[in-house]
Amino acid sequence: MFFIDYIDNKKIVKSTLIDECDVFFTTRDICIYSKEEDMSYNRKVVEKFLGQKLATNHPVHGVEIAEVEKDKFFYENVDGLLLKKGMAAFHNFGDCVPLVLYAKGKVIISHAGWRGTAKCMAKVSVDRLIKETGCEASDVKAIVGPSICFDCYEVGKDVYGELSKTVNNTEEIFREKDDKYFVDLKGINKQQLIECGVDMIDVCPYCTNCGEKMFYSFRYEKTGNRHSVVVKV
Numbered sequence: 146m147f148f149i150d151y152i153d154n155k156k157i158v159k160s161t162l163i164d165e166c167d168v169f170f171t172t173r174d175i176c177i178y179s180k181e182e183d184m185s186y187n188r189k190v191v192e193k194f195l196g197q198k199l200a201t202n203h204p205v206h207g208v209e210i211a212e213v214e215k216d217k218f219f220y221e222n223v224d225g226l227l228l229k230k231g232m233a234a235f236h237n238f239g240d241c242v243p244l245v246l247y248a249k250g251k252v253i254i255s256h257a258g259w260r261g262t263a264k265c266m267a268k269v270s271v272d273r274l275i276k277e278t279g280c281e282a283s284d285v286k287a288i289v290g291p292s293i294c295f296d297c298y299e300v301g302k303d304v305y306g307e308l309s310k311t312v313n314n315t316e317e318i319f320r321e322k323d324d325k326y327f328v329d330l331k332g333i334n335k336q337q338l339i340e341c342g343v344d345m346i347d348v349c350p351y352c353t354n355c356g357e358k359m360f361y362s363f364r365y366e367k368t369g370n371r372h373s374v375v376v377k378v
């Protein structure tokens with residue numbers, strides 16, 4: 146279950162699912178890349194809270210996952226980060242789905258926009274975590290973070306077709322009406338996880354575009370602003 150919490154009087158969103166390490170999502174209150182001049186301030190708020198410098202990555206909508214190394218804080222051209230005990234990282238999102246997977250003391254943070262979802266980033270991440278830890282899929286805890294909701298996410302027919310090929314059960318996560326195509330990107334990632342054998346899954350109910358507007362939406366605001374997922378293992 147998701148709930149709202151605060152660090153340094155700034156709103157964050159957390160899940161009760163993974164209690165073995167710190168996992169939270171920043172909101173508009175603490176956007177790490179909100180403005181050039183605010184970047185270091187905002188990032189420092191999180192780093193001060195965690196007592197640790199954060200690693201991050203530049204995503205390219207692929208499925209590469211890099212293992213975070215001590216004293217290396219930037220990872221180019223990867224969409225996932227693998228963290229072990231003592232490591233901390235953040236990753237920025239607009240409307241794409243942030244995934245956080247935990248098993249046996251290791252975490253993978255993944256970026257699953259429609260392209261990453263079409264390439265089954267959730268499955269790639271589960272497989273990698275199983276390989277790294279020797280766990281079973283049923284040991285994996287998975288958080289599907291804040292992202293654009295079903296009603297807000299209209300896509301082209303081609304994207305709709307690509308995404309529908311990634312799951313066996315498309316009920317309630319795809320909708321076609323009057324030549325308009327809608328997809329539930331969080332729901333598709335959840336379904337991919339279920340079809341991998343993961344059953345401990347917490348899906349964030351908040352949309353990055355509608356509702357309380359706690360987050361930034363790249364698709365509709367086009368400001369370059371982002372919210373982040375932050376993990377300290």
Ligand SMILES: [Zn+2]
Pocket residue numbers: 293294295296297352353354355356
């Ligand atoms: Zn929405």
